């Protein structure tokens with residue numbers, strides 16, 4: 197099996213892209229369990245891409261239930277070095293309108309029930325830098341493609357990640373606005389953290405579907421409107437994948453690729469051999 201170099205994590209329909217040649221479907225097991233679903237390997241402009249639906253095909257996994265360790269490990273084991281993650285988000289700012297695109301640069305973690313958010317622990321301690329949680333290089337590659345499609349694009353925004361599955365209360369939504377946050381979802385963590393631990397470049401393409409619940413003067417959000425926005429966003433996401441993936445495959449010297457080089461604190465003789473063996477399956481150079 198040839199290695200895939202680009203990973204796409206997103207909605208369940210994203211892998212059905214017109215003009216994209218599907219090569220195989222792979223069922224995987226990792227030392228951390230099974231990923232959300234089978235992984236679709238496709239060829240896009242000479243680049244092999246691996247598609248993984250975050251919530252499974254048909255959407256049967258809650259955000260809190262996603263096995264992100266298995267998802268990221270599976271992609272890394274397939275050879276993925278760059279991930280384009282897609283997510284529907286709520287907007288916390290007037291100027292970020294439904295159907296606008298956002299490339300966030302920061303995250304505020306409001307999850308509370310996601311213990312499996314690191315490949316480390318159980319006898320091997322590591323601390324990596326997460327000051328800039330997204331790969332700046334990858335974000336810069338993506339941005340012009342969004343602008344070129346005539347879509348409204350916002351960059352340098354803060355993404356709040358909540359536990360869910362319920363949406364925020366109005367008081368919470370207003371609190372996040374007071375923190376300066378621009379968008380909100382349930383999906384970026386621990387996915388982004390694990391991608392960094394696996395030394396994969398990771399960027400998230402966020403697509404606004406509604407104004408969360410803070411905007412009381414806004415016409416009442418109907419399911420029809422949200423579904424309409426989701427469908428429009430999904431069509432753009434597919435077009436973006438087709439355009440962006442062929443330009444990827446670089447970044448060998450990106451700092452994400454050596455994020456763990458000095459991160460492991462535990463002395464070699466003290467490392468739990470079982471944990472260390474698992475970690476070596478995704479970080480063989482460590």
Ligand SMILES: [Zn+2]
Nearest residue numbers: 331397450452
């Ligand atoms: Zn990077």
